[in-house]
Each structure stands twice: as C-alpha cells, then as structure tokens.
Amino acid sequence: MTTEERLTTRQAAERLGVKPETVYAYVSRGLLGSRRAPDGRGSTFDAREVDALVRRTRRPAQQPSGDDAGNGIGVVRTGITLIDGDRCYYRGVDATALADRHRFEETADWLWTGVMTPGTRFTAPPEALAAARAAVAALPGHSGTGDRLRVAAIAMAAADPLRFDLAPEAVVGVGRTLIPVLIDALPAAGQEHRGEGRAAWRLWSRLTARPADEASLRVLDAALVLLIDHDLAASTLAARVAASARAHPYAVVSAGLGALDGPLHGAASGLAHRMLAEVLERGSAAAVVADHLRAGRGVPGLGHRLYPREDPRAVMLFRLLQAVPHAAPALGAAREVVATASRDTPLHANVDLALAVLSLSCRMPPDAGETVFSVARTAGWIAHALEEYEERPLRMRPSGHYVGPRPPRPLP
Template identity: 70%
Template sequence: MTDQPAADHTRRLTTQEAALALGVKPATVYAYVSRGQLSSRRDPVGRGSTFDAAEVEALARRSRREAAAPAGELSVRTSLTLIEADGYWFRGVDAVELASRYAYEEVAEWLWTGEPRPGARFAAPPEALAAARRAVAALPEHSGPIDRLRVAVAAAAVTDPLRFDLSEEAVLDSARSLLPTLAGALPELGAAAGDGAPIARELWSRLTAADPEPRALEVLDMALALLADHDLAASTLAVRVAASARAHPYAAVSAGLGALEGPLHGAAGRLAHRMLVEVLERGGAAPVVAEYLRAGRRVPGLGHRLYRGEDPRAGALFGRLAVLPQAAPALGAAREVAGVMARHGLHANVDLALAVLTVSCGMRAEAGETVFAVARTAGWIAHALEEYQERPLRMRPSGQYQGPRPPQPLP
C-alpha cells in the first residue's frame, strides 16, 4: 500500500534517508513501494513521502543477506511465496487458508496483482481455443498431458498478436485467456462444462468420465489453488530465465512445462497414483512398501525437503477429501502408507494427496500431472511478471570450465 494515513508514532525516514539506509538511489525506493516491499505515506509537512524506519531496516537486512550469499548460489528476490518449515504464504497470506476460502481464479489474481478480485472468471478466446484444440487433436493418442499442454500453449501464442507486449496489463490479459484455453484444449472424457465455467469444472471433464459431484469439484479447485505457486521450483526457475531474456509469457510458460516433464519434478503424482492402486488391490500398505524398499526405490508421495513434517498442502487436501464417501478407501490407503513410513521420518506430501483425489474420482494415473501443470501456470505467470520488472538477462551464471587448457592441437 502507498500513501496511506496512519495514526502511529513510529520513527519515519525521508526518501533520502531511506535510500541511504538501503544503499540505493531515491528512485529505487519508490520501485520498492510499487512492488509492495515498502509502504509509504505522504509527509504532512513536506512534499515527499516518508517510510517506517523498522520496515526499511528489515528490507536492508534482507538485501544484505542476499548480497552475502555464497558465490555461485542463485538468489532471486520475489514477493510471491514464502516457504518455512511448517507452512507457506502467498504475498504474506496463509496459502492454505487462501485456498480454503477462495477459488483458483481468485488465488491466481492475488498472485498476479496482490489485489482481491471476488468472483473472478476467465474466458478462452474462441480463436485461441479452436487453434489449441486442433493442435492437440493432431497429436498421437499416446501423447502425455505435458505434450498436449505444450502444444496448446504454442497454438494459443500464435493467435495472440500482442504476445510480445510485456506490459503488466497485456501479460495479465494473456494469462486470463491462457488458463481456460489450456483446460479447454484437452480431450473431453465426460460431460462438457458450459461457457464461462470455472477452471476446475472445465478441467474435470478432461480428467474423468465421472459426473462432477460438487464436493469433489471443490477438492479439485482447492488442489489447483494450493498448487498455484511454490517458490523457485525447477520449472519456475526455468520460467524466470526465459522471462529474463524477455521471452513472451506463452514462451515462458512453455519453458516451465519443459522442466516439469522431467521425471524428478512432474511425474511424482503419476507414481503415487499407481502405488495407491497397488495398495488397494493388495489390501494393505506393508507388502507394497516392502517391495519398494527391497528394490531400492523411493516410495512416492512421501517426504519434502522444505517441510519438517507433513506437507501443509497434503494436510489441507486430506481434510477436504475426508468428506467424500468415494475417497474413503484411497484415503485410508494413503494414511496407511504414511503411517508405515513415518518411522523413517517421511511424511505425506501433496503428490500423495493428489493421488487420493485421482484414484477416488476414477481419473487416469497422469491426471495429477495435468492438475499440477494447469495450476502452476498461474504461478509461472506471476513470476514472469516479476522478472519483467528486473534487469534483462540477469540470469547469466558463469560456467566453471573443466576441459583441457588451450592451446590444444587441431583435431
């Protein structure tokens, strides 16, 4: 917030004093305000703005920590997501609470703009949606969800003549049309949603032939909101590198999808789905877990390096899934797996919770991957918007050459 009246008597700094404390130019102080990193209010005596001294010092400490990061360690300033040992926050707001109360589209708007937009709905431009559907339909039947989404993004991009306009307004327009285009471009398995339907409802008919039961739709919508961003995961870093080179938002999202397709990032939900199916077929978790451990394989859906205990996203989804009668068997199997592995210090993560949703609603094994990719597109756009405000091409680490020293003979 900027230039808000205040009744407190905390120590205030002038723009020049704040710039001196931060080691930046006065113009940069106002850039911090526009990004939401500092608040300001008008000086009732002078013509400029004043700043809370404690807030300025906190920002200065953060900047010093970033500057002191070990050489070669990439540190990226962001105002989007904070992750700590027991929770995560979107722009300072508890992400689980946000996803529990607001629809995916509303959470996306919060990430993009930092402003609430109650009842937000997105619509796919007819030309973009038709092009994306044609492109997806041309793929081989065995194509995976990321294959389809990458093609859909590329097709939507070429129908948007303003894609190279990187102003905030233009990027937001592209984002609001891209999300429903991605969901609507996938092959239908069930009853189609009507025009202007929420993203969760549009996506439901692409994930399962089952009827869209309202409470199950609420779980899917919550999953999308919970997964919208998670700081600098590998795919998000790829998006920021592309945006640093001033790639348009469709190309930046394509970079994220490319990284997401790696088996160490996007495929975990598929593996957890298959494991849960096996647990249900064999009537218990112990023999299935034993086989994974005997083969030296990691049990999917467990453990997260950023959380000490259970992934808060998993806990939130388990709570919402508990009210679905059809989810009881898969939820029981997931809790049994988590109970067996707790003695190894591993706890449920969001992939296991997504697997409960996909198994209990008759979805295919790759459905979790689809949900993850569509959900995370909102976060990717938010990170691209941030990166467009930074110095271009700043994501340029130096390579540590390990080859033979020149000169070498010509081969």
C-alpha cells in the same frame, strides 16, 4: 528526513530508478504502500519505504550485459512465496487459508495484481482456443497431457501478435486467457460443465467421465490454489530464467512446462497414483512398500525436503477428501502406506500422495495430478514473470566452470 516526508510518483520513480508505471506495479505486488495525494490527483509514497526498497533492489555500479552477463544465482529475491517451518505463504498470507476462502481464479488474479476480486472468472478467447485445439488435435494419439499443454501454449503464442508486450497489465491479460485455453484445449473426458465457468469445473471434465460432485470439486479447486507456487522449484527457476532473457509470457510458461515434464518433478503424483492402485489391488501396503524399497526406490508421496514435519498442502487436501464418500478406499490405502513406511523413521504424506488419492478415487488417469499441477503452476509462473521483468535483464546468467582439456589441442 522527517517522518512526514512523502514523495510524488515521479519522485519515487526517480529515486528507485524505474518508470512511473513500475512504481504502481510495486504497489500492486505489496512491495510499496501508497496514499492518495491531498489534492486527489495521483498518489504519494513514504520516502523511508521507498529508500528501503531501493536498498533491497540496488544493483552493483558496474553491470555486465548480453551473453557475458555472468553472475551467481544462488539467491533470488522474490515477494511471492515464503516457506517457513511447516507453513506456506503467498505474499505473506497462509496458502491454506486462501484455499479455504477463495477460488483458484480469485487467488491467481490477486497474486498478479494485489487485488482480491470475488467472483473472478477467466475466459478463453475463441481464436486462441481454436488455434490451440487444432495444434493439440494434430498430435499422435499416444501423446500425454504434458505434450498437449506445451503445444497449446505454443499455438496460443503464435496466435498472439502482441505477445512481446511485457507491460504488467498485458502479462496479467495473458495469464487470464492462457489458463482457460490450456484447460479447454484438452480433450473432454466427460460432460462439460459450462454453467459456472470456474477453472475447477472446466478441468474436471478433462480429467474424468465421473459426474462431478461438490465435495470433489472443492478438493480440486483447493489443490489448484495450493499448487500455484512453491518457492523456486525447478520449473519456476526455468520460467524465471526465460523471463530474465525477456521471453514473452507464453514462452515463460513453456519453459516451466518443459522442466515440469521430468520424472523428478511433475510426475511424482502419477507414481503415487499407481502405488495406491497396487495397494488396493493386492490388499496390502506392506507388500507394495517392500517392493519399492527392494528395488532401491523411495516410496512415492512421502516426505518433503522443505517441510520438517507435515506438508500443509497435504494436510488440507486430506481433510477435504474425508468429505468425498468414494475416496474412502484410496484414503485408507494412503494412510496404510504412511503407517508402514514410517515404522522406523517418521515420514509424512506430501501433496503428491493427496493428489493421488483424488485422482484414483475420482477415476482419473494416473497423470491427472500432473495436469492439475501444470494448470495451477501456470499462475505461479506468470507471477514470477511479472516479478522478473522488473529485474535487470539477463541477470540469471551463471558463469561456467570449465573442466575440459586445456587448449590448444590438435584438430580432430
């Protein structure tokens, strides 16, 4: 093979064992480079780069199928997020740099398509929004935001007869409409901001009646960017399992929302919110931290197993929160909690504590951080669905290790 060997789209597809449109999906996700053909018709691809991608995606010769397709899923190849040391990268780009430069919609769309389009806006289709709002309105009054988001996603799926179209452009289209529907289906807490149509503006009016200010909206938008993805968290793994079974993207997001509903995942910022509120009420972080330790609980919002030192998402959000005047008391409480809990063992604030400062200082409910988390992570689940749809179906089917009574046993 010479260094100059180039392949046509069809040749690259044959070598990879995929359809031609999948080759372009690899390009959009940064897995493969392309160059315009000399005659201007179509694209060409570096044969060495194609062969390297073949080696990375090669499947065993004998593949089980259907319900018996059991294999280990300890490692899942992904080109979406890398956590390395104390940094988080989306497709090789520092997530905090993206949050500093680009809006949530721009970053999400770039993650799906590989193209950064300044000024990108997502729009809620009227029919889908009406279906989602009707379903949400039918829930009991005590329903939480997580309940409303799950119901809205299911209602939107039922209203979409083309939901089983898993072509990349169709899945991206679902992402662009699902996110605004999830936001707009929530009951308004304050004045709606329709002027700019940005996700952060729309979400703000669902979370608080407090008038929006640019500094607070900046924090909210950055939080949405920083929470889009975080490797294979529990909810993301659930979403990929659904995508592996070729569930449609609405069902993939529903699977993620279901896993996120657990107290050990999405609810962490709510626990930190209540802790900071108690610190401000009692005037002492030491007493509150002591109560958590006495009860055998960890201190909410501290530490993260994936970061040896500081959570870079928290570092950025705390920096932005310093520009929010009414956040000063909650920021002070958070710093006091960190200092108190770190007296003997070094501990650092994580993103949940930063979300708690935002929600508490902006008069949002305790579950506001979970709402922000859910809306942001929807973009990440769509990205993982796009990636998983290119893999062998049902590959995430581990084999069970039976430990029950050995048969035969008498009929009960």
